[in-house]
Amino acid sequence: MRDTDSSDDRATDGGVDADAPDDPGPDAGADAFDPVQVFPDSGEMDLRPGADSCYKCSTCDTNCPVAEVDDEFPGPKFQGPEQWRLSRDDAPEVDPSIEACSNCMRCDHACPTDVPLSQMHNTARGTYVDDQLSTFSATYLRKKILANYGRLGRLGSTFPRLTNVVMGNSLVRSVTDRVLGITNEREFPTFARQTFRSWWAERGGAQVESEERRVAYFHGDYANYNTPDVGKALVRVFEHFGYEVAVPRQRCSGTPMFANGMLGDARRAAEVNVAEFGALIEEGYDVVCSCTSCSMALRQEYPELFDIEGIDRVAANTYDAIEYLRIHEDLSGALAAASATDVPNLAYHAPCHARNQGLAEQALAVGGAIDDVAVEDVGDSCSGISGTYGWKSPHYETSMAIGEQMFEHMDAADAETGMTECPTCAMQMEHGTGYEVRHTLELLAATLTEETEWAE
Amino acid sequence: MAIDSDVLVIGGGLAGMTAAIAAADAGAETRLVTASQSTLRQASGLIDVLGYPPSGSSSPTGADSPGGPVPRGDAGAPADDSRGPLVDPFDAVADLPEGHPYERVGPDAIRDGLAAFDAIVEGYAGGHTDANALVPTHGGAVKPTARYPDSTAAGLASDGRDAVLVGFSSLPALDAPLAAAHLSEAGVPFAVDGVTVRFPGELRADATATRYAELLERDELPGGEVEGASATAVSDGGREAASCRAVLADRVADAVDAADVDPQRIGFPAVLGEEHPTEVRAALADRLDAAVFEVPCGPPSLPGIRLERQLRAALRDRDVSVADGRPVVDFQATTDRVDEVHVESAGGGTVPMAAEQYVLATGGLVGTGIEADREAVREPVFDCHVAHPGDRYEWFADDVFGDHPFAAFGVAVDRSLRPLDAADAPEFANLRAAGAVLGGYDLAAEKSGAGVSLATGHAAGATAAKGA
Numbered sequence: 001m002r003d004t005d006s007s008d009d010r011a012t013d014g015g016v017d018a019d020a021p022d023d024p025g026p027d028a029g030a031d032a033f034d035p036v037q038v039f040p041d042s043g044e045m046d047l048r049p050g051a052d053s054c055y056k057c058s059t060c061d062t063n064c065p066v067a068e069v070d071d072e073f074p075g076p077k078f079q080g081p082e083q084w085r086l087s088r089d090d091a092p093e094v095d096p097s098i099e100a101c102s103n104c105m106r107c108d109h110a111c112p113t114d115v116p117l118s119q120m121h122n123t124a125r126g127t128y129v130d131d132q133l134s135t136f137s138a139t140y141l142r143k144k145i146l147a148n149y150g151r152l153g154r155l156g157s158t159f160p161r162l163t164n165v166v167m168g169n170s171l172v173r174s175v176t177d178r179v180l181g182i183t184n185e186r187e188f189p190t191f192a193r194q195t196f197r198s199w200w201a202e203r204g205g206a207q208v209e210s211e212e213r214r215v216a217y218f219h220g221d222y223a224n225y226n227t228p229d230v231g232k233a234l235v236r237v238f239e240h241f242g243y244e245v246a247v248p249r250q251r252c253s254g255t256p257m258f259a260n261g262m263l264g265d266a267r268r269a270a271e272v273n274v275a276e277f278g279a280l281i282e283e284g285y286d287v288v289c290s291c292t293s294c295s296m297a298l299r300q301e302y303p304e305l306f307d308i309e310g311i312d313r314v315a316a317n318t319y320d321a322i323e324y325l326r327i328h329e330d331l332s333g334a335l336a337a338a339s340a341t342d343v344p345n346l347a348y349h350a351p352c353h354a355r356n357q358g359l360a361e362q363a364l365a366v367g368g369a370i371d372d373v374a375v376e377d378v379g380d381s382c383s384g385i386s387g388t389y390g391w392k393s394p395h396y397e398t399s400m401a402i403g404e405q406m407f408e409h410m411d412a413a414d415a416e417t418g419m420t421e422c423p424t425c426a427m428q429m430e431h432g433t434g435y436e437v438r439h440t441l442e443l444l445a446a447t448l449t450e451e452t453e454w455a456e
Numbered sequence: 457m458a459i460d461s462d463v464l465v466i467g468g469g470l471a472g473m474t475a476a477i478a479a480a481d482a483g484a485e486t487r488l489v490t491a492s493q494s495t496l497r498q499a500s501g502l503i504d505v506l507g508y509p510p511s512g513s514s515s516p517t518g519a520d521s522p523g524g525p526v527p528r529g530d531a532g533a534p535a536d537d538s539r540g541p542l543v544d545p546f547d548a549v550a551d552l553p554e555g556h557p558y559e560r561v562g563p564d565a566i567r568d569g570l571a572a573f574d575a576i577v578e579g580y581a582g583g584h585t586d587a588n589a590l591v592p593t594h595g596g597a598v599k600p601t602a603r604y605p606d607s608t609a610a611g612l613a614s615d616g617r618d619a620v621l622v623g624f625s626s627l628p629a630l631d632a633p634l635a636a637a638h639l640s641e642a643g644v645p646f647a648v649d650g651v652t653v654r655f656p657g658e659l660r661a662d663a664t665a666t667r668y669a670e671l672l673e674r675d676e677l678p679g680g681e682v683e684g685a686s687a688t689a690v691s692d693g694g695r696e697a698a699s700c701r702a703v704l705a706d707r708v709a710d711a712v713d714a715a716d717v718d719p720q721r722i723g724f725p726a727v728l729g730e731e732h733p734t735e736v737r738a739a740l741a742d743r744l745d746a747a748v749f750e751v752p753c754g755p756p757s758l759p760g761i762r763l764e765r766q767l768r769a770a771l772r773d774r775d776v777s778v779a780d781g782r783p784v785v786d787f788q789a790t791t792d793r794v795d796e797v798h799v800e801s802a803g804g805g806t807v808p809m810a811a812e813q814y815v816l817a818t819g820g821l822v823g824t825g826i827e828a829d830r831e832a833v834r835e836p837v838f839d840c841h842v843a844h845p846g847d848r849y850e851w852f853a854d855d856v857f858g859d860h861p862f863a864a865f866g867v868a869v870d871r872s873l874r875p876l877d878a879a880d881a882p883e884f885a886n887l888r889a890a891g892a893v894l895g896g897y898d899l900a901a902e903k904s905g906a907g908v909s910l911a912t913g914h915a916a917g918a919t920a921a922k923g924a
Contacts, residue, residue, distance in 0.1 A: 059497050061664040062756040068666045071657070071678045075664055109781040110493045112823065299803030315803040327459065327807055357802035358489075358779040365777055377772065 047084050047120055053113040054081035060107035060117055065382035066100060069401040073100045076107035080120035087124075094128040100395070101125070102386035102402075103259040104352040105296070119304040122258050129261030142180045143260040146388035150252040153191070153225035160191035183396040186431055189226050189423075196224045196231035200247050210244040215324070216277055216285040217245055220294040221252050222423040233445035233452060234290050234321050240449050241329050246285060248276040253294035256388045258301055270306050273298070277318075278310035287318040290441055292354040292421045293387065295320045299357070320354070320421070322362055322440055332369035340447040342454045345374045345415035346438070349406055349429060351422035352382050363419065363440045370447050375419065378409035383420075385428035400432070407432040419443065458796050458810035461487040461777070462924035465917070466784050466797070466837060467817035467825065469494030471891025471909035473767040474569065475815045477576060478917030480774035484924045486917075487809065488776055489799055491783035494764070495823045500752040501726075501759025502591055503573065503580070503603035503910070505566060507903025508540030509548045510556070511859050541600035544586050545907070555896035557908045560871055561915050568918075569910030570602065576770045577763065579606045579734070590614050594630045594725070594753040596638025600903060605759050607733050610721050611749035613639070617720040618647040620712050621751060624655040626663065629753035630725035649719075651711040656703040665756050668727040671700045672736045701736065705743035712744075719746055726750035726758050733762065782807075784837050792885045794838070813886045813920035816840070816867075816875070817913060820892030820899070826866055833865050835893065840867045840875040840883050842895065859898070866895030873916045886923060888916040 054077070061067055061075040079101055087094065098121065107117040133140050145152065156163040166172055167188040177184035194202075196219055215238055223231040238245050250273055257266035277287050277298075289295035298318040302311050325331045346367065350360035360380070367375025384402030389395050410418065410433050418429040418437035426437040445452035463479040465472050468490030479486045542548050549566065552559045558566060574583045580603045582589050588600035590613040598613045611619070623632030636650030657678035659667060671678065677700055696702045712719060722740075728750055729736035741748040752759055771778055779799070785806060786798040796810035818825030818837060827836050833844040833851075844865055845851060851862045867875040867889050874882040875889050890912035892899060899905035 057498050058664065058756045059493060062497065062666045062761060063493070064664070064666075067664045068670050071659060071663065071667070074660070074662055078662065112492050112495060114492070296802065299801070303804070312804065316805040318803050319801070319805075323801075356781055358782040360780060361778055364772075368775070380768075 047116070047123070050114075050116045050120060051081040051084045054111075054115045055113065057112065059112060060110045060115075063106045063110035065104060065106065065384065065402040066102055066398060070100060070398045073097055076101070076117050076121070079124065080107070080117040081115060083124055084120055094124050094132060096128070096132075098125050098128050099261075100398075102382075102384075102389040102395070102399075103255075104382050104386045105356050106352050106382065108300075109356045116304065118301070122263070122301065122305060125258075125261035126263035130263075133261075138180055142182060142392065143262060145180065146182070146391060147257040147260040147262040147265055148252070149256055149388075150221040150225075153221045156191040157195050157225045160193050164188075164190045177393055181393045182391055183393045185396055186391060186427070189222075189427060191225055192228045194228060196228035197247065199228055199232060200235070205247070206239075206245050208239045208242060208244050210242055211284075213241070213243040214280075214283070214285040215243050215245055215288045216280040217247050217321075218250060218253070218273070218277065218287055218289045218294055218298065218318070219247070220250075220289070220291050223290055227423060227439070230290050230439045230441055233439065233441040234288070236449045236452055237325070237441060237444045238288070238321075241325065241334075246280055248280060250276055253289075253291075253297040254301065255293045255297045258297070258305070259387050259389065263305065267306055267308075270302055270311070271308055274302070274308045274311050274314050277314050281310075281313055281317050286324065287314065288321040288324050289318065290321050290421070290439065291423060292320055292351050292357065292359065293424075296353040296357060320357060320359055320362075322366060322421075322444070323357075323359055325444075326362060326365075332365065335366065335369040335444075335447055336371070338447045339371050340373050340443070340454065343370075343373050343443065343446060344417045345376065345413075346417055346419040346443070347378050347410045347413040347415040347435070348375050348440075349378050349383060349410075349418065349420045349425055350380070351420055351425045352386070354421055355380070363421070366440060366444065370443075373443070373447075374415070375443075376413045376415055378406055378413055381405040381409070383422075383425040383428040385424045385431075387424050390424070390428060399428070403428050403432050410435065458808035459487070461485045461809070461811045463487070463813045463815065463917070463920045464489070464797065464809055464811035465815040465817060466490075467494070467815075467819060467823075467891070467893075468778070468780070469496050469817065469819055469823060469891060469909065470499075470763075470767070470906060471819075471893075471913035471916075472815070472817035473771060474572065474910055474913030475817055475890050475917030475920070476776045477767070477770055477774060478572060478914045479813075479815070479921040479924075480771075480776050482918050482921035484813075484921035486774070486776045486921075487779070487811065488771065489779045489782045489784060489809065491818070491824070492781060495819060496764045496767075497760050498755030498757055499760040499763075499906070500593065500599070500757055501605050501763050502599060502601040502608070502752060503570075503582070503906040504599065504903040505570070505588075505602040505907030506542055506545035506548055506558070507588065507600035508542060508901065509551065510553070510898060510902045541590070541598075541903075542588060545588060545602065545904075546586050553896070555868060557869075557894045557897055557912050558904070560869055560873065560896075561911050565915045566907060566911040569907070569912075569914040572914045573603065573910050577766050579762075579766075580604065581606055581609045592635070592639055592644075592723070592751060594635060594751055596635035596642070598639070598642065598644075599752075602907060605733075605750070605762070607726065607728065607737060607750040607759065608752060609749065610747040611723050611751060613644050615721075616646050617747070618717050619649075619721045619723060620715050620717055620719040621648065621650040621723040622708050622711070623650065623652045623725065624668070625652050626655055626659045626661050627665075627668065627725055627727070628661075629665065629727075630751055632723075635751065647717045649715040649717040651708075651715050653704070653707040653711050656700050656707070665725075665727050665753075665758055666730065666761075668725075669730040669758050672704070672727070673729040673732055675699050675701050675739075677703065701739045702743065705740055708740075709744060721747035721749060723749050723751045726752050728758075730758060730761065731765075733758075787838060789884060792882070794884050794887050797837075812924035814884075814888070815913075815916045815920050816887060816889045816893055817891045817909075817916070818893050820866060821862070823892055825891075825893035828862070828865070833862075835867055835875075838875070838883065838887065840889070841877045842867055843878075859901070863898035863900060864895055866893055868895055872919055873912060886920075888920055890916040 390399030
């Protein structure tokens with residue numbers, strides 16, 4: 001078990017290690033080392049403790065879904081500690097294979113010695129994009145588009161029907177594939193006719209007031225523009241338990257930006273989110289997310305990558321929505337007392353970013369508590385899409401090869417509807433099996449609240 | 457409001473999973489939390505109980521330790537070493553020193569642990585006898601072990617059939633000629649040679665073990681390629697040329713033809729499939745007309761991963777709730793009872809978890825259940841007492857393969873596995889410890905890691921359930 005102190009060794013560009021080169025800090029003793037600057041100009045990042053903790057057991061490599069199917073990809077051990085060592089001296093170039101990492105972050109949870117692998121990958125990818133990729137290249141443009149999905153979403157939601165028709169057009173998709181390298185194998189996600197935020201405004205915001213029970217909802221772009229039913233389900237479930245829900249101004253969590261090496265864009269988004277949610281935390285709110293990649297970003301990647309005032313406080317007070325209810329309410333008791341008719345058998349896939357937060361089994365526990373509902377786990381493999389990764393033409397085949405195990409297990413499961421908490425895992429599940437895929441919060445809402453039916 | 461259960465197991469390795477299964481089988485609502493993946497994924501997948509008696513039990517400390525020269529065949533030990541390997545581990549249990557985990561729980565608990573393992577896990581052999589089997593491993597050493605995966609069964613060193621070991625040029629995990637030479641030198645009762653072949657598809661030199669397993673399991677060549685594609689397009693030959701197993705078997709057959717031994721059995725690095733190893737082995741055996749076995753290799757280890765997968769499924773079957781990647785960072789206790797533990801959440805906050813009974817199965821020095829710095833050795837979760845000399849130069853021996861005191865550092869326990877404080881009183885009435893976090897034994901030297909985890913894990917889980 002790691003102890004509490006060592007978690008402070010997480011290298012950050014802020015937090016406790018920001019000043020490390022000049023100020024060894026209170027813990028420095030005879031065993032203090034000289035921190036090494038890996039990215040000289042940043043003056044901030046020190047990943048040496050992480051690199052030194054690696055004893056090369058390669059457990060991370062055996063957890064890497066990309067390395068299992070992609071012969072060009074050298075695996076997380078290389079991308080993390082080994083590349084860090086190699087890049088120290090006169091060879092600052094980052095190996096282009098960093099682009100093949102899908103940012104599933106499974107290696108983080110695999111490592112027995114807490115090497116901050118995904119942090120190393122994120123920083124290396126950021127360096128690669130900043131220093132080695134032309135901003136005029138199609139690859140850069142694709143990254144910019146995929147990383148900033150929220151802008152596309154805002155536009156698409158303004159004219160949802162038109163956008164859905166245009167983006168579904170085969171000629172348009174052929175052009176995006178060939179020019180931008182965004183695969184035409186996938187259907188673009190459809191934009192909802194009414195965004196979550198517009199629904200929220202229309203209903204007059206929070207319907208429950210409470211001094212003690214307050215949550216601020218981080219919906220992210222996808223629940224807002226594409227799956228507002230997930231956001232509505234969250235609001236209704238929390239109001240059912242007597243929570244006052246706030247929906248502050250917010251931007252993308254940054255997940256697609258980290259994954260595309262766009263750390264500057266991610267930082268700008270993070271600044272908005274930390275300021276908005278930090279202010280609500282001061283007023284007694286906790287932050288809840290419906291998307292497990294969003295909660296992963298706020299909790300882990302923010303403090304690992306950015307030095308923004310209040311960022312640690314936001315991280316420590318952010319939860320997955322279902323996790324939050326399990327901690328603070330008698331969720332299984334409430335579910336046992338209710339019943340869900342009309343809910344079919346569900347084939348559940350735990351997203352990697354839920355797994356990394358220790359949440360892989362909660363949907364099964366939730367399903368197990370409801371009479372008449374059967375939730376079947378489809379195994380611990382990665383879905384393969386990893387956000388925007390499986391949208392890139394060069395990674396499409398890899399993405400589908402990774403997903404093959406999940407597709408097989410879904411086929412074998414006694415269910416024809418899928419369930420997960422990650423919007424892009426849901427896309428992959430639909431794409432690979434043709435199943436309709438729902439969110440665990442929708443199951444909770446259909447079970448616990450009057451106003452939500454399990455509509456098709 | 458804490459997340460409640462009857463029994464909370466801290467640690468997800470062999471001991472922790474065994475404890476959780478035992479507790480659930482005894483009717484307790486059980487939860488398991490782990491800080492990271494366990495070292496089981498690095499382990500050989502062999503279940504050793506006791507391969508060598510520890511120094512200080514029945515024999516003088518010899519200059520040779522088990523980490524040194526290989527035993528010369530199953531007849532026994534290096535000539536001047538009376539320490540092993542043991543034919544029957546149970547013969548030696550009565551002589552173990554006080555404080556050894558086996559001495560604490562007794563021989564019946566070892567049998568109970570093995571019986572539980574046999575009931576949970578499929579595809580293991582060795583349960584027909586108390587005697588140790590001798591399994592050749594990647595260095596050409598022979599490991600005495602109580603249970604072994606079916607995949608290694610055809611490879612036993614006590615088997616008289618001639619063998620060829622096959623290594624892959626891109627996979628450093630098994631240097632087959634070296635391992636074969638080492639086995640011959642050790643005097644195994646069969647002829648053995650080693651050959652090296654190129655793995656189909658010419659994988660990169662640092663491809664992971666799981667990549668080999670994936671290609672063999674799916675019976676595909678990298679990128680869906682076809683060996684010698686243009687020549688053998690649409691024909692039976694074409695299908696063969698696209699089969700990883702077929703291409704590999706052809707190459708192995710050619711190499712074996714050129715070897716010094718005409719084998720009745722052929723050994724491969726332990727990468728023959730992940731979920732369906734039996735199928736991969738059978739296909740290769742069919743094509744090679746010889747028995748096929750796996751040679752356990754160093755980390756990362758497919759047999760370890762397969763075993764973990766089975767134990768995880770057993771936890772799911774018993775509705776044991778598992779939270780991964782969640783270290784316990786703090787706890788609250790009244791004088792003699794643990795009230796709740798605080799588990800770190802992804803954002804650095806903590807989540808309280810409470811139980812009637814707790815099992816500490818966080819591993820040893822490698823698994824970080826025991827930590828050391830220049831000043832002291834400690835157990836980081838509950839700060840249980842870990843006896844160790846004040847002078848750290850007394851923690852180790854000068855001889856690399858000597859009897860290092862540090863190897864036996866860990867918590868001391870009473871006979872119901874409750875950790876003891878410096879005054880030999882239980883630290884907490886409702887806390888038990890199992891597996892490598894225990895002190896008093898050197899699992900690497902005596903080859904007892906898995907057996908201690910099973911015996912103490914099963915006992916701790918069952919006792920905890922009774923108390924809950």
